[in-house]
Amino acid sequence: MMRRGGRPGLMGTMARTAVIASTATAVSGNVSRRQQAQAQSAAGQQAAQQQAQYAPPPQAAAAEDDSLSAQIERLATLKTAGVISDAEFSAAKAKLLGI
Structure with missing residues (x-):
């Protein structure tokens, strides 16, 4: 079976879509983890400041x-x-x- 030149077939399009979707998922997960770490860090700093206020x-x-x-x-x-x-x-x- 010959394929037309210059355009991917159905399998090529599906593979490309799968790669794009998995890359987007990975990037989204990394962004989410980074934001969560920053939020935890900010909460930890705030708790340390409050603790310092009340510590002897x-x-x-x-x-x-x-x-x-x-x-x-x-x-x-x-x-x-x-x-x-x-x-x-x-x-x-x-x-x-x-x-």
């Missing part, structure tokens, strides 16, 4: 438990949570110990 001053919390072991435990918690790196943990611990 950091000096008051530090004054309650200033022992060396408690400070090192807080650093270890930050390292475990991924807030600080191993190098930052080691440097802070050395500073506390006076090394």
Whole structure:
């Protein structure tokens, strides 16, 4: 069966339509995920600001438990949570110990 030149057949048109539809779906999903992440980030920042308004001053919390072991435990918690790196943990611990 010969095809006319220059125009795709039925199968070619269906394939092209399928590719366009899947690309549109992928782009739509990416846009949706990006917007959702931005909304969550904004909500997280707003919650952090509200929490900062009602949180006790950091000096008051530090004054309650200033022992060396408690400070090192807080650093270890930050390292475990991924807030600080191993190098930052080691440097802070050395500073506390006076090394």
